[in-house]
Structure formats: structure tokens, C-alpha cells
Amino acid sequence: MKLSVSLGLWQDRPPEEALETARAAEAAGYPELWIGEMATWDAFALGTAIGAATSRISLTFGPLAVTVRDPATIAMGVASVAALTGRSTGVALGTSSDIVVRAWHGRSRDRAVTALAESAIAVRQLLGGEKSTVDGKVAGSTGYRLRLAAPKSPLTIAAFGPRALDVAARHADRMVVNLVSPAAAATLVRGLREAASRIDSTPPPVAAWVVGAADPGPAEVEQLRRGVVGYLAAPGYADMFRAEGFGALVDFARTRPHPRELLAAVPVEAIAAVGLLGSRAEIAVKAAEYAAAGIDELAIVPATSDDDPGGAKTLAACRSAAVPFDAWA
Template sequence: MTSVGVVTPFWLDRPPAEALDIAVVADEAGFGTLWIGEMATFDAFALATAIGLRTSDISLRIGPLAVGVRSPVALALGLSTVVAMTGRRAGLALGASSPRIVSEWHGRPFEPVRRMRQTVRDTRAILNGDRVAGFRLQQPVPDRSISVAAFGPAMTRVAVEEGDEVVLNLVSADHVADVCGAFSGVADAPPPVAVWIPAALDPGEATLRQLRSQLAVYLAPPGYGEMFTALGHGDLVARARSGAPRAELAQDIPVDLIEAVGAVGSADDIVRRVDSYFEAGVSHVGLVPATAEDPAGRRLLTTLSPLLTKGRR
């Protein structure tokens, strides 16, 4: 069974409260899942609670949150609070994040692979009502899904072995197929795969600038750079890794690179791109709506919902 959901984006050129508007539009349009991450605006659990109180049916997937920033107790308390305050279906997602966010912003050691395995195990146990390190949750929320965002081979192994779902962000359909093919060497029955992709309906120049700005952030990091190089854009990767200004790189990102890791164009184009990810092996696609020319992604989400959610949730 496949499904299509919506991801609250982190567009720095948009007002932070637009996340609430996107959630309302996604709920009204009939999407079944909303992903709620965290960067430099709102606390994810607080935002999820506000969204749960303003929407009627959409289920909430909180994260991926940076592993190591919150303890398993804090993660379990956060999810339990959201469920208790909103009465909404909710799950949790964890990811490696980056040294800047984990170590510089939060003052925690950046040890994502080592921390992820134990964090998933302990958080799951606490949510199920077990006592861990002397702590027991007074309002357990058992059998909640814990997804793990992964990219490199070490984190992918942990995600496959420990997670209820593997999450991939900003990747091509070919990369997804390669990752899914590699699962056979890790587990006999690997978990389902979800992918996040930026989406824009008939994008104009302002939207393309927004998407280029996002992509420029991912040109240099290990793994992403190699994927973009395989897609034929090694020159951009080399410049990013040599310290070229991000704004300069963003200006030079071609539309075909945006199209390779996203769903942009006409409604039919977007449907075809989403289907290509399903064909590559994913079970869930999370659309990250571009909002530079489409506030709250309203036009995108209301147009695409009947085309993408029929028979799915």
C-alpha cells in the first residue's frame, strides 16, 4: 500500500507561521500524513500540538528530530503530550542532523550512529510503558511508529535494523532504487521506505530561486555530493566543497537538477514523478511544498490531492 503525505518545509524566505497554514491546507485537502520537523523556528512537539488542535483528521509524524539532542525520556514525553493534548494519531522520526546543529547549537556530542540504535530502542520501550533507567511514562502510547532518516551505509544499517520505516530526503528515484536494493544484504524483511521531495506546480522564477537555495545547502555534504555528481553535476559539488558562496552556487543550479530530486512542473508531471518513486521501491512520498508563489502550498495541495491520494492515505 502506498501513500502520499505533506512535509512542513523550512523556507527561510517565508514566515514561520506558514507551517500552520500548510497543515490546515493539507488536512482540508485530504492528505493522510503530515511530517513536522524542526530547525530554527518552532519546537516540533509544540508545533505538532498546535497543528493537532487546528486540524481535524491528518495524522502527525514528528521529525526527523536530531538524535542525541533529546533523551529517550524527552522524546517519549513529547510524543505522549502531543497524543494526549490532540487525540491525534502520531509517530516519531529521528535523524542524524549535522555537527553544527547537534554540537554547536545544542552542545551535545555528534555521535549519530552510536546514539541512534540505543535511542530508538529505549524510546520505543518507554512509549510502550516499560521502565527504562528508572523512568516510566504515566501516559504510555504503545505501538507508535519510529522512523529513522538515513543516508550513508552505517546509518542505513541502523535504520533498517531498528526503525519501523526508513526516511530518505532529497534524493533521486535511481538513488532510492539503489538503497532499496542494498537492503537485501542487511535484513530479510526490511522496513518500508519513505522519501521527501520538494514539489512545485508550474513554478515561476521566485519558486525556482527558493528550490535552488535549498539544494545549494546539500551540494557539499558527503553522500549528497556523490549523488549529485552521479547525476552529472560534479562541477557544482567541487565548487561547493572548495568553499564557493552558497548564493553563487544557488544561481548556477540548473532546473534539471531540481527535477531529478523533486516533483515540479504540471500536475501530470508531478504525478509521474511521484509514481517513479513508488516504482523505485518507496511506500510513502512526502511532498515538501514550495510556497514562494503559492502561499501555504494551497494550489499545489488542493490540485494534487485528488490525483495522488485516491485509494491511498
């Protein structure tokens, strides 16, 4: 099983801590760092800074919301970081959430899966050095070619629903899923394989973003509990948490309680259902469950705190726990 690291971009921590996590990931020997884009950093600006602060780790941007960023700006951003840092780069595309797309950016999520497919084609063309030819219904690019060297970056697709799985099967070099239990991961892997079979294609490998905390203290547990709150009532995720035995918690979340009340109701077991938590032995057992579910790569999202700034302790523990998976690197 391959391991990589994804920045947590935790809202309760200093934004600059992202650089500490990047340095810790490289020091622990992880080959790849995912740089998402949420409420704080522009992903490409942060990637350029990380390139200056580290020496060799490869950088994957996203998943970037395809109804917020268009294919040309995505390709320019990826190529810019590759040129300025000399690093290998990748990019992940996704549809994101109503909060990010509609509320924060004032954009529509209508026909988001169509935009995902159209963006995938156009971004691949551009990053491969071709002139873009996609005149899409929602997203596209025509007549543009990168002036910077084409980085030929691999393309990852974030998928959760059936239509996004179809897009991943058709267009992705890798698929990524976020905050899923091993059982939910197995269902998504099976869906991807079925989608690939329908078009007589080989399914791409699947990565799972999983939160991690080695022997977590109260601060890390609180941070991870906050990270789960927004998913409890979300379509699909609610069913997953219910299947994991947290039906009463899902029902409570759907009553729209005050966030403080919902946070107080989240048990640590709900986090452990979708992440790597505890001792090295416990982390190894959970990693094996993901491997058995068909996950090819775990992207660790480390918890951070004053006791473990940047998540260095967790990243070292997860790497150590994964030693039996001798194909991880």
C-alpha cells in the same frame, strides 16, 4: 503509493505559515503530517498548535536528532501532544548534521549511529508503555515510564549510510530518506533489503521526503534552489548530484564559493532531479519513477510563496497526480 506531507519550515517565509500548510494538507485529504525541527519551531509545541488548528490529520515528529534530544524527552513530547490533541502520533529519529548538532546545540555527533540504535530501543520501550531499560554507551534511559497514556507510536528511522540502514532494518517500522533522486532511492532501498536479509527480517516500508512545486513561479524556484545549496558538497549527496549530471556544480560547491555565487549557479534541473516539479503530468511521471525505485511513500515538502501560501496549490496537484496510485491513502 502512500502520500503524506512534510512541513518545509522555509526560512524565507513567515514561521506561522506552517499552520497554513497543515490546514492545506488536511483539506487536500493527506492522512499524515511530518513536523521536523530545524531553526524555528520546537516540534512538539508546533504539533500542539497544529492539533488545535486541524481536526484529524495524524502527526509524526522528526526526524529528531538523537544526540540532541534524549529518549525520555522524545517520548514525553510525543505523549504530550497525543494527550493534548487526541491525535495519532508517530516519531522519526535521525543523526542530523554537524551544523545542527555541533554548531547550534553544542553537542557531539561522535558515535551518532550507536546513539540512533540505542535511542530507537529506548523510545520504543517508552512509547509502548514499558519502563525503560537501556543503559547505552551514548544514549539511553533506565527506570522511567510515561505517566501519560502511552501512545504506542510507530517508529521511523532516517537513514542514508550503511550503518544507519542496518539500524533501520533492525529497529524501524518505517525508514525515511531525504532529498534523493529515484536512482539514489533505489540504491538505499536495495541497501535496506540487504541489511534486513542479513538478520533474516522483513524490511520496513520506505518513505522519501521530496520537495514539490506545481507549475512553480520564480519565488518557488528560488526557494527550492536555496534548499538544495547546502547538500551539493555534502558527503553522499555530492555523489548523487554528480551521478545526476551535475558534476561541475558539485566541483564548484567544493571550492567553497560565496553562498550567493553558488545559489546563482544552481539550475532548476538540479531541483527537478530530487523532487516533484512542473505540471500534473510531470509530477505523475516522477512519482512513478520513485515507485519503481521501491519507495512506498512520498512525503511532499511543498514550496510556498505569496502566490501559493502554505503550498495548497502544490499539495492539491500532487494528490491529483497520484490518483493512479490507488493505494496512496
